[in-house]
Amino acid sequence: MKQIAVITGASSGLGAGYARFLDDEGLYELWLVARRKERLEKLAESLKTPCKCLPLDLISRSALDNLQGILKEECLAEDTRITYLVNAAGFGCIGLSRECPRERLQQMVDLNCRAALAVTEMCIPYMGKGSHVLQIASCSAFQPIPNLAVYAASKAFLLSYSRALSVELNDLGISVTAVCPFWIKDTEFVTKARETDKHGAYFDMPGAANVKKVVEKSMAAAKSGTVVCTPDPVSSIHRVLASLLPHRLLARMCK
């Protein structure tokens, strides 16, 4: 049985971090998915494990069909098992929803929700006992957040979906972990998310995490079967507060 990992968003930040971590797991192959081909190839060159670079725009339905076709061909024909699926492709827009381009907001839902769901469902048939799904959500999934309204809602979808899926897949021995970090400083996420921030809603917050810590903690959580992983102190406190306080109050405090 050939064991592989499928990692979306592998060209940067957390996705690249998971690829580096999984490079030491003795897998047969890592499948690296994102739009920027050169980045994927550069990462692949730096890893010991053979990699399949798949430059795909996961917002596009034809790219998702393409991925489904490759999975079908390789996994059925070659007796290949997906041992890890990491859905890290995603982006956010900081700012008032009414001031963000509507197309961008819709693309956010397309990538953070629809693509994550599609990739998960197409991989599950090739997973089995001991396989792990990691959905990279965010602690913004715990409550509604003004100036991150659509992003937080997209991550709430991913959290709820992951929680239910973990129960559905329990008898197959497949674990599902929703990873819910606070801000992470060493990725491209914040720089891109701030492009829509017209009123300085974002400011450098203390307690930001880093890729290495988030990857290590969440991989340990996935291996131990944890369903919701808060990999840093701020996200852990946030989860508790969001379970105790009214969400309207928390939303007003965030604003």
Ligand SMILES: NC(=O)c1ccc[n+]([C@@H]2O[C@H](COP(=O)([O-])OP(=O)(O)OC[C@H]3O[C@@H](n4cnc5c(N)ncnc54)[C@H](OP(=O)(O)O)[C@@H]3O)[C@@H](O)[C@H]2O)c1
């Ligand atoms: N950084 C944070 O503060 C933070 C906090 C909590 C949660 N998260 C979540 O963590 C995940 C990873 O983000 P990150 O911080 O590592 O940010 P990042 O460095 O910007 O990485 C995002 C990844 O998504 C890929 N991507 C974007 N659009 C895509 C598309 N249409 N099709 C395929 N791939 C696409 C990007 O690659 P290409 O541009 O090459 O396509 C890149 O590899 C995201 O889901 C994010 O919501 C981040």
